[in-house]
Amino acid sequence: MDSEVKDVLTHLDFSTEVTILFQRWHVTTIPGLVLSCACLVIVAFFYRLLKVLIGIYAEEGAASDENPPQETADEKKRILGEIGKRKVQVARFLSKHNVIQILLSLAKRVLGYALILVVVTYNGWLILSILTGLVLGHVAELAWKRGRNVTTDDDVDDEG
Numbered sequence: 001m002d003s004e005v006k007d008v009l010t011h012l013d014f015s016t017e018v019t020i021l022f023q024r025w026h027v028t029t030i031p032g033l034v035l036s037c038a039c040l041v042i043v044a045f046f047y048r049l050l051k052v053l054i055g056i057y058a059e060e061g062a063a064s065d066e067n068p069p070q071e072t073a074d075e076k077k078r079i080l081g082e083i084g085k086r087k088v089q090v091a092r093f094l095s096k097h098n099v100i101q102i103l104l105s106l107a108k109r110v111l112g113y114a115l116i117l118v119v120v121t122y123n124g125w126l127i128l129s130i131l132t133g134l135v136l137g138h139v140a141e142l143a144w145k146r147g148r149n150v151t152t153d154d155d156v157d158d159e160g
Contacts, residue, residue: 012123021117037129044115044130048137050108054146057101 016033018027027033118126 044133
């Protein structure tokens with residue numbers, strides 16, 4: 001076994017006393033650890049589902065870019081004359097759709113960073129909780145995609 005792997009395994013513990021993310025979230029009892037693990041399963045589950053939501057908004061954005069609203073030539077001249085071409089581009093960038101996509105992406109990154117910080121506590125119960133949440137989120141994603149008849153990466157691998 002590689003020395004780095006042995007080093008990680010020696011630091012991995014399954015104790016009931018652990019500080020999670022900040023000092024006020026310090027667990028010392030089994031019920032506290034179970035509640036913390038349940039919270040982490042839920043957070044990891046929603047982290048995985050954020051990927052699906054971001055994909056939905058990306059598809060909707062691509063569809064709306066392909067079919068922009070039709071404007072008459074006079075209307076375009078009036079709009080460009082009033083606010084200028086650059087302001088139109090900024091307005092399109094700051095559309096409701098783009099703002100939602102940006103916020104979902106930000107939430108995914110913040111949750112991902114927090115989950116990584118929990119993993120580096122090297123508490124086995126917390127790591128198993130995060131893995132459980134990620135697996136459950138992946139299963140929910142596959143069930144949702146199959147319900148919508150969307151091809152997944154797993155389906156492509158099975159066919160080949």
